[in-house]
Amino acid sequence: MAATMDHARSTISKIFCGEPRSYMRFNLAQNIEGDSSQVEMKLSNDDEEAPNSEGAPRHQDTYSRRPSRPAKNVIFYVIGVLLIFVIGYLIGYLTNRRQDLKTVDCSSDSDSDSDPENQPVTPRATAIEAEPTLDWSDIRNILRGKLSAEALRGRLREFSLSSHEAGSKEDELLANTVFSAFKTYNMNPWTDEHFVKLQSLSSGSPNKVRFGAEEIGRPAGYLAYSASGTKEGRVVYAHYGQPEDFKYVADMKIDLAGSVVLLRAGKISFAEKVANAAKLKAVAVLIYPDPVNYSNIQNEALYGHVHLGSGDPFTPGFPSFNHTQFPPAQSSGLPGILAQTITVEMAAKIFQKMGGANAPSFWDEGRLPVVYKLGSENDTVSVEVNNVLAEKMIHNVFGVIKGFVDADRYVVIGAQRDSWGPGYAKSTVGTTMLVELARAISDMVEHDGFKPRRSIVFASWSAGEYGSVGATEWLEGYLASLNMKAFTYINLDGAVTGSQTFKAAASPLLYRLIQTTLREVISPKASEKTLFEEVSGSNWELSVMEPMRMDDSAYPFTAFSGIPSVSFRFTKSAGEYEFLGTAQDNEERLSSATEGRTAQFAASAAQFAGQMALRLVHDHLLRLDVERYGIKVRSYVAQINRRIDQLRQSNVVSAGKLEALTVNWLASAVGSFRRASSAIISDMQNSDLNDVETCRIINDRLMGVEHNFLSPYVSAKDVPFRHVVFGSGSHTLAALVEHLNALKMDAPESDTDLFRNQFALATWTIQGCANTLAGNVWALDNEI
Incomplete structure (x- = not known):
C-alpha cells in the first residue's frame, strides 16, 4: 500500500513540478475527448547506451515529451493519476483483507505434534491449504474401499502366534512388527517402556x-x-x-x-x-x-x-x-x-x-x-x-497421524497385544484392525487428499490380560498432558467374538455418534443393510448399548482419566464367547463362532471404529452429545429423590436429621448442567465455522465434560476410578443410592451425617462440570 501511494505522489510531482529526479519507461494513454497525447520517459541502461559522435558512450539519460500541452490536458492527467491512486488503494485494501481472512479460518488452525504426550506445540499455526478437500461421503467411501476382508485376512496370519504373554519374547516380537508397520506408514512411531509387577505360576510349586x-x-x-x-x-x-x-x-x-x-x-x-x-x-x-x-x-x-x-x-x-x-x-x-x-x-x-x-x-x-x-x-x-510375583519390562507402541488444524487434539485408537495362549479373539483381531486402520488412514492422507483437522494416535498396549496394565500406566504417566488433549478413546479389544448381534458400551457423550455410525456401516451379514437396520430393532439403544464393565479395557480411560471411551463387538445373541482367557481362543474356535467369516466381521468392525474416529477428526465441532449425559445424571437424581421420600416415611432416621436431608441442591446442580447443555448446543448451531477461536472454545467446553465428572475430592492414588457416574467408591452417585438403601434398612454401616457429606461433594462435582460447560465466568449459573 505504501508503495502505491509513493508512486502516486511521484507522478503528481512530475506533472506539476517539472522534470523528475529519475526516470523510468512507461506509457500513459489517455483517450478522453479523443486526445492521443502520450508521455514517454526513458531510463538508460548499459544495454541501451549508444555512442556519441566521438565514439564515446553517452551517459546522459534522455527522454522526450511533447513541448506544449493545453491546460485541459493537465486536468485529464490529474484525473488519471487520481484514478490510479484509487485503484491502487482498493487493490492494496483487498489484498490485506484477504490475508486477514486467512488467519481466522477455523479449518486452517494447524498444529504439529509427533509425540502428543511429550511434545506439545503451539495451537495457532494456520495455513489456507489445510482446508479439507473431501466431504464426509468421500471420506467414508474411501475408507470402505481400503479396509477389505482380504487385507485383514493376510494381516491376521502375520499376527497370529501360539502364545504372546506380556513381557515375553513373542510379545516383544509383535511390538517390533507393529512399530515397523507404523514406521512404513510415516507415522513417527515411538515406544513407552514400563517396569511392572506381574504374577505367574510357580515352576516348582504348583497350586x-x-x-x-x-x-x-x-x-x-x-x-x-x-x-x-x-x-x-x-x-x-x-x-x-x-x-x-x-x-x-x-x-x-x-x-x-x-x-x-x-x-x-x-x-x-x-x-x-x-x-x-x-x-x-x-x-x-x-x-x-x-x-x-x-x-x-x-x-x-x-x-x-x-x-x-x-x-x-x-x-x-x-x-x-x-x-x-x-x-x-x-x-x-x-x-x-x-x-x-x-x-x-x-x-x-x-x-x-x-x-x-x-x-x-x-x-x-x-x-x-x-x-x-x-x-x-x-x-x-x-x-x-x-503364584510368583516378578518385575517385567513391557512396551507400548504408538504412531500418530497429525491433524492439519488442531494437531494437539487427538482421538486414541488402541488394542491389547498380549495374551495367555493364542488370544486370537482377545488380541490378534484387535491388533490386526489397529494396524490396518493405521495403513488405510495414512494412505488416505498421503494419496487421497484427506486432511484431518485433529490427530489420531494409534496405540498397541501390553499386559492387557493383567488388567489394562500397559494402557493404565500410560494414562498415569501422562495424566496432566492428556487432559484437554485426548478427547476420545476407541477400544478394539475383543471386537469380533461372534456373528449374531452387535453390542457397545460407551460414555453417554458418544451415544449419538455410535447411532450415526451404525447407520453408515454396511452389515457383514447383508450387503444391502446397514448395521443399524441389522441389529437395532425397535429401540436401538436398548438393543445395542450395555453398561461398561470394570474389566473392559476402555473403562480406565473414562473412570480414571475422564476421556470418553467406547468398546464394541460382534458377538453371540445370548451369552459370551466362552474361550476368552483360555488356550482354546484360537483361529479355529473364532472361525466357528463367526461361521467362517472372521475377516469379514473384522473389516466391518474396523469400518465402525474408523468412521467414528474420522468423524471426530473431520468435523469443525466435536460430535459429543452433552444432552445424553444430562439424561443419565437425572435418572440418578430421580432414584435418590425416591429413596429419600421412602426414608422419610420409614421413620428410621430421626426427624431432625431428615429435616436437612433434601435433594434440592443436587437437583439444582443438574438443572445447571441441563441449561449449560442447551446453551452450548445453541452456540454450536449458531456458530461461524470459519471463526477459529469460536470453534476452539466450543470444542474445549465439550472436551471438559467427561474430565469434570472426576471427583476432585478423592485421591487418584487411593480411589483411582474417581468418576461420579461410572467410577467406583463412596463418591459416586450409585454409592449414594446404596447408602440410602442402607439407611432405610438401618444397616450398621449407614451414617446420615456421612451421607450428607458425600451428597454435598457429589453435588459440587456436578455443579463444577456444569460451570465448565457453561464457559466464561460471566455465563455461570449461580442459582444454587
Whole structure:
C-alpha cells in the first residue's frame, strides 16, 4: 500500500513540478475527448547506451515529451493519476483483507505434534491449504474401499502366534512388527517402556485344591494378583458371587467368615467376585466354568486377574517408569485372599462331596451331572496358591497421524497385544484392525487428499490380560498432558467374538455418534443393510448399548482419566464367547463362532471404529452429545429423590436429621448442567465455522465434560476410578443410592451425617462440570 501511494505522489510531482529526479519507461494513454497525447520517459541502461559522435558512450539519460500541452490536458492527467491512486488503494485494501481472512479460518488452525504426550506445540499455526478437500461421503467411501476382508485376512496370519504373554519374547516380537508397520506408514512411531509387577505360576510349586485329605487337582490356570499361601475352611456354593447371591446365602444363616467360596465364572468379573467374597471375610475363592455358560469347554484352564482396578497394583496412581522412586504402596483393589480357577471336572468332584441344603430353584440350573448344594459345616476344602510375583519390562507402541488444524487434539485408537495362549479373539483381531486402520488412514492422507483437522494416535498396549496394565500406566504417566488433549478413546479389544448381534458400551457423550455410525456401516451379514437396520430393532439403544464393565479395557480411560471411551463387538445373541482367557481362543474356535467369516466381521468392525474416529477428526465441532449425559445424571437424581421420600416415611432416621436431608441442591446442580447443555448446543448451531477461536472454545467446553465428572475430592492414588457416574467408591452417585438403601434398612454401616457429606461433594462435582460447560465466568449459573 505504501508503495502505491509513493508512486502516486511521484507522478503528481512530475506533472506539476517539472522534470523528475529519475526516470523510468512507461506509457500513459489517455483517450478522453479523443486526445492521443502520450508521455514517454526513458531510463538508460548499459544495454541501451549508444555512442556519441566521438565514439564515446553517452551517459546522459534522455527522454522526450511533447513541448506544449493545453491546460485541459493537465486536468485529464490529474484525473488519471487520481484514478490510479484509487485503484491502487482498493487493490492494496483487498489484498490485506484477504490475508486477514486467512488467519481466522477455523479449518486452517494447524498444529504439529509427533509425540502428543511429550511434545506439545503451539495451537495457532494456520495455513489456507489445510482446508479439507473431501466431504464426509468421500471420506467414508474411501475408507470402505481400503479396509477389505482380504487385507485383514493376510494381516491376521502375520499376527497370529501360539502364545504372546506380556513381557515375553513373542510379545516383544509383535511390538517390533507393529512399530515397523507404523514406521512404513510415516507415522513417527515411538515406544513407552514400563517396569511392572506381574504374577505367574510357580515352576516348582504348583497350586493345589483338596477336599478333606483328598487332592482334587492341580490347576494349570491361575488368577493373577491372588494372595499366596494355604487356607482351609468350609466350602460354600454362592452361584455367580454377585451381592444378591451372597445375600441369599446370608439369609440361609450360613456364615461366610473363614469359608472357601465356590463360584461360577460369568456375569461379573473375577475381581468383583473375589472382592465380594472378601467383604464377607471368606479366606479363599474357587471359580469354575459351568457348562451352562461354557458348553464347549471341558477341562480347559481359565486365566485372569483379581485386581479390582487397573494398572500395576504396586504403583497405584503413578506410572511404573524405570528409576521411579516407588513408595511402599499397593492398590486398595488387591483382595488379600486366595483366588484360584479350577476345571469343570474339579468342580464336579467338590459338588459330589458337598452336603447341606440344595441351591435355590431361582438360581439357574447348571449342567454338571450332580446336585448343586450350598455346603455343610463339615465340608472342608483347602486351597494352596504359590503364584510368583516378578518385575517385567513391557512396551507400548504408538504412531500418530497429525491433524492439519488442531494437531494437539487427538482421538486414541488402541488394542491389547498380549495374551495367555493364542488370544486370537482377545488380541490378534484387535491388533490386526489397529494396524490396518493405521495403513488405510495414512494412505488416505498421503494419496487421497484427506486432511484431518485433529490427530489420531494409534496405540498397541501390553499386559492387557493383567488388567489394562500397559494402557493404565500410560494414562498415569501422562495424566496432566492428556487432559484437554485426548478427547476420545476407541477400544478394539475383543471386537469380533461372534456373528449374531452387535453390542457397545460407551460414555453417554458418544451415544449419538455410535447411532450415526451404525447407520453408515454396511452389515457383514447383508450387503444391502446397514448395521443399524441389522441389529437395532425397535429401540436401538436398548438393543445395542450395555453398561461398561470394570474389566473392559476402555473403562480406565473414562473412570480414571475422564476421556470418553467406547468398546464394541460382534458377538453371540445370548451369552459370551466362552474361550476368552483360555488356550482354546484360537483361529479355529473364532472361525466357528463367526461361521467362517472372521475377516469379514473384522473389516466391518474396523469400518465402525474408523468412521467414528474420522468423524471426530473431520468435523469443525466435536460430535459429543452433552444432552445424553444430562439424561443419565437425572435418572440418578430421580432414584435418590425416591429413596429419600421412602426414608422419610420409614421413620428410621430421626426427624431432625431428615429435616436437612433434601435433594434440592443436587437437583439444582443438574438443572445447571441441563441449561449449560442447551446453551452450548445453541452456540454450536449458531456458530461461524470459519471463526477459529469460536470453534476452539466450543470444542474445549465439550472436551471438559467427561474430565469434570472426576471427583476432585478423592485421591487418584487411593480411589483411582474417581468418576461420579461410572467410577467406583463412596463418591459416586450409585454409592449414594446404596447408602440410602442402607439407611432405610438401618444397616450398621449407614451414617446420615456421612451421607450428607458425600451428597454435598457429589453435588459440587456436578455443579463444577456444569460451570465448565457453561464457559466464561460471566455465563455461570449461580442459582444454587
